[in-house]
Amino acid sequence: MFKKVLAATDLLESCDAVVLVAGHIAERHGGTLYVLHVLESPYSGKFRNFVKDFRTGEELVSNEQYEGIVQEQIERACAGVLQDPQNYRMRISPGFPWEQILRWARKEAVDLIVLGPPSGRAEMKGVVRVSGTVGSTVEGVITHERCPVMIVNRLISKQRLAFKNIMVCIDFSESSRCALDFAVKMAGKYGARVLLFHSLAAPTSPQYPQAEFEGDLAAARVKLESFSENTLTGIEHEYAVWEGTLPHIEILKFAREKDVDLIAMGSHSKEKGDKWYIGSAVEQVGSRAACPVAVLTDPKVLRKMEE
Secondary structure (H helix, E strand, O other): OOOEEEEEOOOOOOOOHHHHHHHHHHHHOOOEEEEEEEEOOOOOHHHOOEEEOOOOOOEEEOOHHHHHHHHHHHHHHOOOOOOOHHHEEEEEEEOOHHHHHHHHHHHHOOOEEEEOOOOOOHHHHOOOOOOOOOOHHHHHHHOOOOOOEEEOOOOOOOOHHHOOEEEEEOOOOHHHHHHHHHHHHHHHHHOOEEEEEEEEEOOOOOOOOHHHHHHHHHHHHHHHHHHOOOOOOOOOEEEEEEEEOOHHHHHHHHHHHOOOOEEEEEOOOEEEOOEEEOOHHHHHHHHHOOOOEEEEOOHHHHHHHHO
16 A cells, blocks of 8 residues: 655654654555655755755755765664665755655655654754644645655554554545545555544534534534445444534544544645645644644645646
């Protein structure tokens, strides 16, 4: 299923969870691991090749020799994963991270991109980061890429990467349908259980009758079952509709309670002017979840962007 897995890392001193998880997934599927490290610069345009030396902090012009030194450093740090040169490819490239990730992913036609949250090295590199989000790199990749994007916040054991409990978040958008299709495909591969989850906004008015709200909960469950009709044949599954003011809180609570191994979400892309944005639930869940979060983007969104 995942024959080509791309991991983007910006750590050099140690092997981060992104490379380790991506390596385990590629190994499990008998695939190839692609490791990308982008030499990010505080400059733009023709000065993009000016970067800070990871050893001295001094500014230098990136060249083939320096990129080779960086590659050797990553190979040493990740020696436990990068054992057989036949099973991995590595690229060190100056540029803007999400653009370089997309460029290599499309050139190699990868099946999965694994990314992590901002590593905290932004200050050292002199580049700008936005706190409290999944990061501009993750957002840039998600809003432009058709293949699944997996966000990993911490090291995941090989046992948990068997993905036996897959949660799929449904808000009845086309992107969440893409997430459901992905979850079903994963369940068929791993013999997993699919947990379909919908968060219904809790009443904000004390005048809202409890009986009416219970009717809304029942209607939401019927809609959830109808949404997945004919897609779960032969797949163990269950439905859940929870109430809550903040959907991402309910998603994370449910994932913990059910010991979920993987959360699948639609990108929930929203249009504002001529630009598309990922939804706040994806931002919050992607940056906080204990398990990997797979984000799927509705291809129709991307086609519209490219028109």
